[in-house]
Amino acid sequence: MKRIVMFLAFTLVAIAMISAQGYSVGDKAVDFRLKNVDGNYVSMSDYPDAKGFVVVFTCNHCPYAVAYEDRLIELDKTYRPKGFPVIAINPNDPAAEPRDSYELMQVRAREKGFTFPYLFDEGQKVYPVYGATRTPHIFLLNREGNDLVVAYIGAIDDNYRDASAVEERYLANAIEALLEGRKPDPDFTRAIGCTIKVAN
Amino acid sequence: MKAVFLTLMLLFVVTGAHTQVPTMDFDQLKPRLSTEDDSLYVVNFWATWCVPCVKELPEFEKINEVYSDRKVKVLLVSLDNPRHMDSRVMPFIQEHNLQSEVILLDDPQSNRWIPMVDESWSGAIPATIIFNKNSRSFYEKVFTYEELENIVEAKLR
Secondary structure: OOHHHHHHHHHHHHHHHHHHHHOOOOOOOOOOOEEEEEOOEEEEEOOOOOEEEEEEEEOOHHHHHHHHHHHHHHHHHOOOOOOOEEEEEOOOOOOOOOOOOOHHHHHHHHHHOOOOOOOOOOOHHHHHHHHHOOOOEEEEEEEEOOEEEEEEEEEOOOOOOOOOHOOOOHHHHHHHHHHOOOOOOOEOOOEEEEEEEOOO | HHHHHHHHHHHHHHHHHOOOEEEEEEHHHHHHHOOOOOEEEEEEEOOOOOOHHHHHHHHHHHHHHHHHHHHHEEEEEEEOHHHHHHHHHHHHHHHOOOEEEEEOOOOOHHHHHHHHOOOOOOEEEEEEEEEEOOEEEEEEEEHHHHHHHHHHHHHHH
8 A cells, every 4th residue: 555655656756857858759748728918817717629839939028939839820720610729828028028028919919910829828827738839839739638738849830930941840740730630740849939038 | 461460360360359249140140050160169049138137147158268278169149139249249249348259149039049059958148058969958048157067067978
């Protein structure tokens, strides 16, 4: 009995350590409840019909994030009707980066005409659970039964600078794969981005 | 003729090494990310728009200066958009009077080359590799001067 308790305790510690480092593909993602730029709170459970979600950690100030705004709008327009809406989350602490304040998020969402919620990770509780390290950073979630399972982590495509020079649309390809019942390949990519800003 | 040559040389020295910053893709940069010689290399990935990068640049500059006679070389790899070379990168270098070598990496295929810099790099900057022919360390973080100094001292031993 003692051994079983020890084993369970060890397993829990191990799980806690793994989750502290964020999600890998195949992990179950937790829902969140964060304030949108319109003042309402948004959770993934508000979308019972969604087949999954494009959760993107992004922000106002980072040039790489800004470079992808138009592409995120296009992705949302294309894939929300197919069951994969975009949900954007600003993980930065405005005390460390004033340009990423909630008020300026509202301004940016209005200027760009975001078609998707743009949520503020108040208290920076969500991004560490997901393991986001930069903006922009994508976590594509796929509904499997009652769970939302991480299906792809990484970049939107292979050319931040020039949408017309993109050769591989990693995220779009990953969503298409899920829609066809396949696993995304690649399911993990990397891109340069801005660190998530934490106040000292 | 000799006078002209000397004047040109002098001009080059006075204005610093940064009258031009070379732009290259990752395959051209790659030979600079490992070594067979006896120097210690500190390679920092940064950009003018990256606030934490700009904040820590003086520490790298100081390493470059303090350890210049101990075979330590600092290379600053800018990830700025090459379109901003004249409008942002060069003015930044001049304004901050950067003395370390600067290269602009123009290679949007970051998913290909990020793991070639280091397998553990998520892609966030600043990021730094410190290496000599015997050892190599990667850091995805902002440095204080003391932290940099400790690593450099340890690797020089």
